[in-house]
Amino acid sequence: MPSGLELLSPWPPGWGMTLLAGFWASIQIAVGGFGCGLLIGMAGALGKLNGGPVVRDLLACYTTLVRAVPELVLIVLLYYAGGDLLNRAFALFGAGPVELSGFAAGVFVIAVVQGAYSTEVIRGAIQAVPAGEVEAGRAFGMSERLLARRIVLPAMLAHAIPGLSNLWLIATKDTALLAVVGFTELTLATRQAAGATKAYFLFFCAAGLLYLLLTLGSNLLFGRIEAYARRGQRREAGAS
């Protein structure tokens, strides 16, 4: 039986390359899902703050439903039912059935889940912008777009970053759930490697280390971004 290092090496007979490929797939899905979720969240937050009563109620249903149902159930539901609905819609227009690629489905699912959470984060951040700053912009005759670009977005960023960094961590960990629907990301790749070599402990620990590297690394990055976003703010006493 080969030793641990031989099993983990990226060249055959090592399984390192399988793990790294899965890791790369996980990162891509997480980035795609987080990014699309941010777009949904921006739209959702604007809808919740400025939309009519019907839009607001529907958005409240969306965020409540998504946050109350387990991610695993949502992923299976969106993956199978969503694929089926898509094919029925295509059939209506006379197009043949399409096979939803695992990557697209994964990004879609993570984005829907992330969208619900980031709606709340961004809404809270926008509301945390002092009203006086917005009024000051208006008093200088800024248009709504200029106001959003120059005042609201930069000012809300500092409030949104902690919540968004939390969401990014959730996104990276939620990609593991795609293993259940058979998408080969890091966790499933690890299980395959471990199953083939029977070195379960070694491979799962290695994968855990990769996830940990990702989360700790992105924490450093988000810390930098937050420091940048807060550069104009007065430092409060006692804030760490």
Add this chain to the structure above:
Amino acid sequence: MSAPSPGLPAIEAPPVESLAPTPSRRLDASALLKPHRIVLILVALGLVVWAALSMRWDWLATYAPMIAAGLWQTLLILVSTTILGFLLAVPLGLAQAAGPWFLAAPATAFCTVIRGTPLLLQMWLLYYGLGSLFPLIPEIRDSFLWPYLRQAWPYAVLALTLSFAGYEGEVMRGAFKGVPRGELEAGRAYGMGRWTLLRRIWLPRAVQRALPTLAGETVLQLKATPLVATITVVDLYAVFSRVRQDTFLTYEPLLLLALIYLVLTAILVSLFRVLENRIPARR
């Protein structure tokens, strides 16, 4: 700051925290009677009636006992792992907030690892990893625990307990640190020993502070329970997976499953609301 700063940022409020109701969000009848709400409710009712009439529900009668058993299993796992996890979270939080470095550092490392890796991976590590190591150790094979260790549920309970302890330990760290220094000094001035101080003042005050986030954490824990189905524990989710395999239905079982989790979440949130109202809070 005596404890080393943890690798991950402190969670003060979990994302679902706003699911926990505040008094102002409490539903009253007049809020439901606005014209657009009536229309929306009618549309929703229409959807439910349409789903009940035009979808296939004939499998329900056959699988009802299994669903009930799965629900019981899910609830059992939820309650036991939440309680065990919380009991573990108290020393974890205390060690990080006030412990010496040789206790604080491992506690911080534990919380960082748990919060930095997916629960599915942790569960598979325990089930497949430990499960493949145990049979090689004769002492364990011969011990009275062996019949249990050959089943899946101890690993599921262990993984969920450790996960809850990791997340809640971080919350408890903040809660222990947040207890005003004056209250502890008052206790010391009355001649309380360290143990009495912890039991009478520090712990109750910390738990009181952590309670609002506990509702959110418990909802998160409920949402984590279906993962046990991936290591062959037959919970609610596993029962519905079985239904899907047997009946080849795409929508009906999953929609009902989502509905059941929704109801469970609602019940949990309102239970915690009652609990919070019973504990006197003075700010």
